[in-house]
Amino acid sequence: MSLIKVTNLTFAYDGSYDNIFENVDFQIDTDWKLGFTGRNGRGKTTFLNLLLGKHEYSGTISADVSFDYFPFHVENKENNTLDVISDIYPDYVHWELMRELSWLKVSEDVLYRPFDSLSNGEQTKVLLAALFLKENSFLLIDEPTNHLDMNARKLVSDYLKSKHGFILVSHDRAFLDNCVDHILSINKTDIEIQKGNFSDWWENKQRLDQFEFTENEKLRKDIKRLENSAKRTSNWSDEVEKSKNGTRNSGSKLDKGYVGHKAAKMMKRSKSMEQRQHSAIEEKSRLLKNVESSETLKISQLPYHKNQLAELEHVSISYGDKVVLQDISFTIEQGERVALTGKNGSGKSSIIKLICGEDIPYSGTFRKGSQLKISYVSQDTSHLQGNLTDFARDQEIDESLFKAILRKLDFSRVQFEKDMSSFSGGQKKKVLIAKSLCEKVHLHIWDEPLNFIDVISRMQIEELLLEYSPTLLFVEHDREFCNNVATKVVEL
Structure with missing residues (x-):
């Protein structure tokens, strides 16, 4: 056991007048399983980079351990997975590696396949296993749940529960509750550490x-x-x-x-x-300096003239010889919040594309209401660039309402002047959700809307959906969110 001591830490990015951290003091026990939480843009990844020595700062950070970052940057993804592991930790012992992989339910054959042929979930598990093999290493785990389906999240969470000596950035409440014993939170005006899991911290x-x-x-x-x-x-x-x-x-x-x-x-x-x-x-x-702004959001969905908006009857989808899904039947009725669940690759995104009107090869019967207006939130945010004013104009949405929703989701006014390409992953996702909430439609379709979004904003969005009961089809791997929001679950 040793301590990581942070004393009088002050940091701002070059050219910025605003300090992200100012005279911050705290200490971390290297045996802790530490959950790291805070609103998007508060500096969680920045702090991890400071621990890694990537930026100049004033104050001191002292530690008797070395820091390793997840996700590890793989330079040559075409290499065999075993070679990638050797790059991470040349001195690994093979039987120890196999033990870690067996706990994560990863078969040995993945070691002899090119790393880039592995699924996102397999890549996550392999990198975690390799990094935890290293001795005297304190692991900085940055949002490992992105791209993991619900079952994989439970598996990885159980794996981390058996470990110690890490900081875990995650916005998934169930994931954090299962595997951490302390919470480090970046608040509006300070940083604090509390013993317990996320639910304990949130209750306090x-x-x-x-x-x-x-x-x-x-x-x-x-x-x-x-x-x-x-x-x-x-x-x-x-x-x-x-x-x-x-x-x-x-x-x-x-x-x-x-x-x-x-x-x-x-x-x-x-x-x-x-x-x-x-x-x-x-x-x-x-008072109220650390009270998070979590005002109620609003949504006004257009009523549709029929109760049933869409129906799939014995639908199968294939791409060439590859069958993605078979014999799926369900309906979407007004006021329902339908969760599409299933492992990665089970066809969830294909169904969404079919309902959104893309040319997807399918068999069976698919009916969609005439003149049905749909608002779609995609997983991809890479196309976002330019300022928010131009974006609102291009999307033909009410700029005032759009920015008001972003303010409620913890955007500062200074963000409104920035280029969206500089936003964090969570801030970009909030832009897409705010746009969707501004659109006058009959049906909202959201494909993994919560990736990168902070936990307080997740709870706001959850409350919104429960209060206004819009018709919604969504894919989301946050177990807590699905349990609270879905009125119907379609498992693929």
């Missing part, structure tokens, strides 16, 4: 947020009361001061000494109230 956070909201409300009322009292006292003081040169109603001359003394007392009381008011305002300004 909600409790703290509620306490701060209650305190904030009490102080707000206090400030208002003090403002009114100070105003009244100030008015009394002014009136008494004015009366120094006046006369009593009876016509007798005023005692100016008495009046002056009374005015001074009033002024002192007014100053005391003012100080209390400033103290309350100062106390209030310290």
Whole structure:
């Protein structure tokens, strides 16, 4: 056991006036299974790169371990997988490698195939197994769940549960809950570490947020009361001061000494109230700094003139000799949220393309409502570039509504001026979801919409779908999201 100590860490990218980290202090035990969470763009990957020594920073990071990053960059993907493993760890012992792969249910034959012929899930498992073989190494695991189906996520999560000595960046709640024992969270104004899994951290956070909201409300009322009292006292003081040169109603001359003394007392009381008011305002300004903005989003879907929007009856899809799926039957009816589930390669994306109107070779019966309007969110975000204003105009959506949704999904106003090509993976996905929410359609079709999206935004989107019950067909491997959102599951 040893410690990774972070002291007075301050960092900003060249040319940026905003520090991503400022005078940050904390320490990590190298035996921990550490979950790493925070909104998109807060600096999770940046922090991992600082640990790897990729950027100059002020402050100190001290550690008695070496750091390794997942996903490991494979230079020559056409090489056999065994050669790729040798590049990662030349001193590996073969039986130990086979033990790790067996835990991950990877067969030995993948070692003798070109690395680029492996599925994304197989590549993820092989790289994790090779990296965990290294001794005195602390692993920095950056979003391993992307491209893993639900079963593979459970397998990898169980594998990580048997390990220790890692930081895991993931936005999948069930995945984190299963395999971490501490949470490192990047909040709005600080970084904190708590013992427990994600659900423990989230429960504590909600409790703290509620306490701060209650305190904030009490102080707000206090400030208002003090403002009114100070105003009244100030008015009394002014009136008494004015009366120094006046006369009593009876016509007798005023005692100016008495009046002056009374005015001074009033002024002192007014100053005391003012100080209390400033103290309350100062106390209030310290609250709510780490309360995440998770305002309710809105969606208004067009009603369709029929209850049934689409139907597949004994549909099979083949590409040449390759049969992708066979004999699938289901309907999409108004108000349903249909989850398409199944292993990677089971045909989920092919069904989505068929319903969206692409020319997909199929047999069986497929019916789709006439003039059915569909909004589609694809897995791919690589095409996003240019600024958000031009994007909204090109997509013919309401720019104000589009940006309001992005603000609620934690986009800062400075992001609105940037080129989308510089956005993080999660921020790009939010752009596509915000666009979809702005479109007036009968059916939303989302293909793995949550990849890279932070967990708080996931919960916001979940709440939105539960509140407005739009008709939705979606593919998503986040088990918690599927369990909460789907009204019908079609397993391929």
